[in-house]
Each structure stands twice: as structure tokens, then as C-alpha cells.
Amino acid sequence: MYSLKFVMFIGILSACIICCQGFAKSIRKKSYAASTMELMNLLEVEDKLVDNLNGYVETLKMKLNLMKRSLTAMSTEHNEMQSDYESYLANPLNSFRLIHRLHTSWRKWYHYAFRTENNALVRIENAHHMRMLLPTSLDLEHACRGIDDLMSFYDLKPEELAAGNLAGYSQTDTELTAYDCLALGEFSVQSRKDDLAEAWFNLSLSRFDNIFDQYRAHEALAMLLAKNKQLTAALHHLDNKPEEVAPSHGVTHIEEELATVQNCTVVVQKPSRLHCRYNSTTTPFTRIAPLKMEELSLDPYMVVFHDVIYDREIELMLNSSNFILSLTDSGQESEVRASKDSYIVESKTLNDRVTDMTGLSMELSDPFSLINYGIGGHYMLHYDYHKYTNTTRAKYGDRIATLLFYLGEVDSGGATIFPRINITVTPKKGSAVFWYNLHNSGALHLETLHSACPVISGSKYVLTKWINELPQMFSTPCMKDSNLHPPQNV
Structure with a gap:
């Protein structure tokens, strides 16, 4: 009896070890930021993603062109009808065609507009599978840390890196985008390098040309300033919020904290006729x-x-x-x-x-x-x-x-x-x-x-x-x- 239990225990333990080994193999152990060889593989991934997306765009273009041609034909007949409704509808064939068109044709176009083509589905499925090859948030963190280390070793400034200047080796086509600067600023905040984060956020702000994107940089700066108790300066950045954007929880907290500070400094009471x-x-x-x-x-x-x-x-x-x-x-x-x-x-x-x-x-x-x-x-x-x-x-x-x-x-x-x-x-x-x-x-x-x-x-x-x-x-x-x-x- 004891031997049987021991054999069962060994069997279960072996199965667990095999499962764990399989799970370990399924976890990607490489880091894209740590090796140029891995980065070369990543370039191939990007090439495939671009080709896949181009194919998806071509499928959508074909669908759009077909709908445009049909819409042109329908618009022509509709314009003829508008010129003289009575004459057009006096012909029973026109009346029949109008009813048939609205009952059948428009319904078909409605379903066609929302239907996903088989070719497009394949492209979407390909993109879904390729997601497993994309860098993770940990990869991005490693890349940010690599840039941060370069700045420390070679005394580089954010302005130099953003312009594509690497310790005298300058290449304008490698300059950083607004989103790159924003990501480096967020990493600096996590690393508690607030001065560096502020520099990156300001660079990001200067590179964005869309008001919605600019507000992302304004909001990041506001959060940073509020953390350092610079509430008035933080609120100045929040004044740039587009009306279409709902305030985040962090923004609301800044506004409420500033309201507390402002209202606690003076004693005010609403004038009234109360008794x-x-x-x-x-x-x-x-x-x-x-x-x-x-x-x-x-x-x-x-x-x-x-x-x-x-x-x-x-x-x-x-x-x-x-x-x-x-x-x-x-x-x-x-x-x-x-x-x-x-x-x-x-x-x-x-x-x-x-x-x-x-x-x-x-x-x-x-x-x-x-x-x-x-x-x-x-x-x-x-x-x-x-x-x-x-x-x-x-x-x-x-x-x-x-x-x-x-x-x-x-x-x-x-x-x-x-x-x-x-x-x-x-x-x-x-x-x-x-x-x-x-x-x-x-x-x-x-x-x-x-x-x-x-x-x-x-x-x-x-x-x-x-x-x-x-x-x-x-x-x-x-x-x-x-x-x-x-x-x-x-």
C-alpha cells in the first residue's frame, strides 16, 4: 500500500515537472533591448506588420470603391426624381423601382457596409497572432533604461537626444517623436528623476501639433508638478484641456487639492438673507x-x-x-x-x-x-x-x-x-x-x-x-x- 502511494506521488510530481518545463519554455526569455540580434528580428516583425496592414488597407479600398460607384448610380437616379416628383412618380414603373430600391438595395448595402470581407478577416487574424512577437511593457522599460544610462555615462541632454545627436554623432532622421519623448518622461517619473521628466515632457509638448495629443503632455506635466506641490503651475497646464476630453481622476484630484488650498487661506462665507x-x-x-x-x-x-x-x-x-x-x-x-x-x-x-x-x-x-x-x-x-x-x-x-x-x-x-x-x-x-x-x-x-x-x-x-x-x-x-x-x- 505504501509503495503504491509512493509510485502515485512520483507520477504526479513528474507530471508537474513536465508541465512546469513546458510553461517555462512558453515564456519568452529574450529582451529586445539587450541585443542587436533580437532587434534585427524585431525589424522583420515590423516589415510583416506593415505588409499585413497594407493588405488590409487594399481590401478596404476595393470595398470603398465599389460602394462609391454604386452610390454614384443611385444618386443620378435620385437627382432625376428630384427635378419633378410628380412626373417621376406618375410612372408606375418608377414607383415600383423606388419601393424595391428602398426595400431591397439599401438593406443589402447596409449589411455589406458592416460585413467584414474574408480577406480582411485573414489580415486581422494575422495581426492578432503577430501580437505575441511584439515588445512588452518590460521591453519598453529596458529600452528607456538604456537611453537613461547613455545620458548618465556621456552627459547627454534630452534636447540633444531628441534632435538625434548622440555624443557628436548626429543624424537628423533619427530624432525622437513626441510620443518617444513622452514615454521617456514617464519612465523618468517612475525613476524619480523629476527634472529629467519635466524636460522630456516639455520636449514632447513642443513636438505635438494636435491639441488632443498636446493635452496628454500638459496632463503629464500637471501630474508631475502637483506631485511636487506646485499646484498653481499644474493648474495652468490643465487650462489647455479640449472640451471634448473628460477630466481624469488625477486631474480632478489636482483641481480639488488646489481648491482646498485656496479656500483654506481665506475665510469666506456666501452672503445671504438667511437667519x-x-x-x-x-x-x-x-x-x-x-x-x-x-x-x-x-x-x-x-x-x-x-x-x-x-x-x-x-x-x-x-x-x-x-x-x-x-x-x-x-x-x-x-x-x-x-x-x-x-x-x-x-x-x-x-x-x-x-x-x-x-x-x-x-x-x-x-x-x-x-x-x-x-x-x-x-x-x-x-x-x-x-x-x-x-x-x-x-x-x-x-x-x-x-x-x-x-x-x-x-x-x-x-x-x-x-x-x-x-x-x-x-x-x-x-x-x-x-x-x-x-x-x-x-x-x-x-x-x-x-x-x-x-x-x-x-x-x-x-x-x-x-x-x-x-x-x-x-x-x-x-x-x-x-x-x-x-x-x-x-
Whole structure:
């Protein structure tokens, strides 16, 4: 029995070794950039690709010429008909031919236009098989590193290489294209050679003659400058964006980061005719103990409550909390947030008070989150809603509103800003700012974009409550103008 098991084990092990050897042989071990012999093979590949593409173009030309000839004949008859409709259609044969032409001929041409010719299919299949012979991203990286090494050894400048000048050996027909310069710039960014990357990107920009291609270089330069905290210069390059091009995630992040910096340097508040008043209508309790409320905005609805959390409560929370450094989902330190968080034990008293302030149910809502921002502590521009898909949102519900308690005074900085509506809320101990993250229709409210500015001096403590939309079915019914704000895809 033991011998049988041993033989089976040897057999399985042998099969694994054979499979692994076959897999190893299937992996290309050559590097095009490492050998001129391999590069010669690559020239042959390019020759075959050019021939294949030329054949494909000729097939398309034949199809195009046939369609043009037929279109000319049909246009001639159509022009005759246009000269006198009544006379043309008075002849029953013409009427028959018109109906037949539109029913049969045009349908055939439609299918022919979208049909791929057999010869073209062969060309496409050839191109698909030849993809296996093309250089990989690793080959391109090796080639970029080779150029970078040449520059280091012989003290060559990007301008010289781009012009085809190799240490005194100059050949104008070998000058680099705009795309070549762009690729070398991207490699320099990865190699953390920012000055070199900027030079390559500028060369690329000067060589592109198409505005869409130029914007690729502008965007690359903007990302590089933003990485080095040159936000104003980065935004200058983004001003060149064609209207047809949608902003990338990186571009949006730069714009939001710059907006944070600009709005944190000045305290602005949108002038309005809003009021300070006592809120005595949200719950029966507020009728006998109204809350001091200051209106900041009606769209999105935003108010500040004053003197709604007491020193005794604040002291108890701060003394019993264990703070941890803010982390992202991957467990790494966050690049957009500099703070420490702590979840506190749920307090029925505080939950009831939030209900009195907002009129909303605390059922299914997130637990209170206690956040501490030290010197330089901040949170970049963000939204509080989750942007769940329809399926997920129906199950979990999104954050309909946010309530933010301020648990202490900050000597300087630390304001909460809403740049899209020009509102700045300065931390004041005992106060709380409340706003809706969703429209009445349930659509995401894009104007709620906000940021916590860096703390210049002092230590900022805030207590956050994110309120779930699902239990609010009868508290916040859809208003009459809900159709003004349809759901949005962001």
C-alpha cells in the first residue's frame, strides 16, 4: 500500500515537472533591448506588420470603391426624381423601382457596409497572432533604461537626444517623436528623476501639433508638478484641456487639492438673507427646550447649532477614547487625511439630541466617530455619501446627512470649507454643523464637497455622526420639486 502511494506521488510530481518545463519554455526569455540580434528580428516583425496592414488597407479600398460607384448610380437616379416628383412618380414603373430600391438595395448595402470581407478577416487574424512577437511593457522599460544610462555615462541632454545627436554623432532622421519623448518622461517619473521628466515632457509638448495629443503632455506635466506641490503651475497646464476630453481622476484630484488650498487661506462665507433662530419644531422636546440654530445654506440645506454639547460630556469622551492613526482601506496611512480616529460607545443621550436637532432617526446610522487633528491635521476635499450602486444602496442605504460636533476651540486654521458654495465653518466649542448629502429625490448632492483645512495652531477635536437614509422614510418624504434633481452618475 505504501509503495503504491509512493509510485502515485512520483507520477504526479513528474507530471508537474513536465508541465512546469513546458510553461517555462512558453515564456519568452529574450529582451529586445539587450541585443542587436533580437532587434534585427524585431525589424522583420515590423516589415510583416506593415505588409499585413497594407493588405488590409487594399481590401478596404476595393470595398470603398465599389460602394462609391454604386452610390454614384443611385444618386443620378435620385437627382432625376428630384427635378419633378410628380412626373417621376406618375410612372408606375418608377414607383415600383423606388419601393424595391428602398426595400431591397439599401438593406443589402447596409449589411455589406458592416460585413467584414474574408480577406480582411485573414489580415486581422494575422495581426492578432503577430501580437505575441511584439515588445512588452518590460521591453519598453529596458529600452528607456538604456537611453537613461547613455545620458548618465556621456552627459547627454534630452534636447540633444531628441534632435538625434548622440555624443557628436548626429543624424537628423533619427530624432525622437513626441510620443518617444513622452514615454521617456514617464519612465523618468517612475525613476524619480523629476527634472529629467519635466524636460522630456516639455520636449514632447513642443513636438505635438494636435491639441488632443498636446493635452496628454500638459496632463503629464500637471501630474508631475502637483506631485511636487506646485499646484498653481499644474493648474495652468490643465487650462489647455479640449472640451471634448473628460477630466481624469488625477486631474480632478489636482483641481480639488488646489481648491482646498485656496479656500483654506481665506475665510469666506456666501452672503445671504438667511437667519439665526430658535428651532422648536423638529421634535416635541424642542418645543420646551428650543435649540439655537444659524442657517448657512438652503441648497444644500446646512445649519449650525450652537451650545448643543456640554463640557462635561466632552471631557468624558476625550478621557475615555483610544485614538488610532487614520488609515485607508488597504491599511496604509492615508494621503488625503492627517488625523486620528476613535469610535466611542453609543450614547442614547447624544443620539436623542441629534434626533432633536435634525428630526431624523438614528436607526442604522454609523456610530459616532471621534476625530483629532493635530498641527497640520487636515482632510482633503471629499463627499460623505458612499455612491452605492442601486442594488447595494437598497440594502444598506446611503448617508443622507452629516452632523459634525466641534469639541474644542482651535487657535488658528482647522475650518471646515465647502468651496462650491463658498461657505467656511470655523470650529467653535459646543457647536455643530449639519447638512444634507442627498437631494430630496435621493440624488447625490455634488455641492456638498467639503474639506477640513489644516490646523495651524492648536488641536482640533470633532465628533461625527453619519445618518443613514433608510429609516427616514416617514421623516423626510420626497418634496414636490424632487424631479428637479434626478439621480446622477458621478
